[in-house]
Amino acid sequence: MLPLVALVGRPNVGKSTLFNVLTRSRDALVHDEPGVTRDRNYGVCRLDPERPFVLVDTGGIAGSEEGLAGATARQSRAAAEEADLILFVVDGREGASAIDDEILSWLRKVDTPTFLVVNKVDGLDAQAALAEFARYGIKEVLGVSSAHKQGLDALMARTMAVL
Numbered sequence: 001m002l003p004l005v006a007l008v009g010r011p012n013v014g015k016s017t018l019f020n021v022l023t024r025s026r027d028a029l030v031h032d033e034p035g036v037t038r039d040r041n042y043g044v045c046r047l048d049p050e051r052p053f054v055l056v057d058t059g060g061i062a063g064s065e066e067g068l069a070g071a072t073a074r075q076s077r078a079a080a081e082e083a084d085l086i087l088f089v090v091d092g093r094e095g096a097s098a099i100d101d102e103i104l105s106w107l108r109k110v111d112t113p114t115f116l117v118v119n120k121v122d123g124l125d126a127q128a129a130l131a132e133f134a135r136y137g138i139k140e141v142l143g144v145s146s147a148h149k150q151g152l153d154a155l156m157a158r159t160m161a162v163l
């Protein structure tokens with residue numbers, strides 16, 4: 001069985017964009033409207049052809065436990081718990097939000113290795129964007145731009161070191 005990597009994060013941070021670039025597929029819906037991907041979506045990343053892994057895109061974790069948002073949040077948690085590595089994706093443009101803080105608090109209870117992936121650093125001072133999240137206490141922090149394919153080599157290298 002291939003190793004499993006889960007993309008976790010609130011809606012609109014760029015999880016599906018990252019999924020697409022890592023799996024080179026258009027399967028994951030990318031949309032400006034938050035929460036457009038409802039279900040878990042699996043794909044295979046073969047950027048290192050000798051070491052493929054399964055990537056799961058989740059619908060994003062909303063703060064509310066009610067209704068569809070709640071079901072989506074549970075799906076994300078289930079995906080995170082079965083994963084070998086969690087990529088906790090946040091938005092480097094918007095900085096840390098209350099929903100990110102909530103996700104962090106349940107991620108701390110999960111025993112899965114976790115990287116903090118600060119997305120959308122294109123055109124930003126990447127160091128400043130990353131510093132915003134230093135208080136999260138996650139050791140592995142990677143600045144990327146999924147849309148502009150920046151920082152992906154480092155992300156792949158660190159991922160391969162864990163899987």
Ligand code: GDP
Pocket residue numbers: 009010011012013014015016017018029030031032034035036037060119120121122144145146147148
């Ligand atoms: P998801 O809800 O977390 O899956 O987020 P999406 O992948 O659907 O992306 C949400 C929005 O952010 C879309 O408008 C994307 O084009 C945009 N986006 C995603 N990645 C980047 C990035 O690296 N840089 C910038 N500037 N925008 C991005």
Ligand code: MG
Pocket residue numbers: 015016017029030036037058059060
């Ligand atoms: Mg999505």
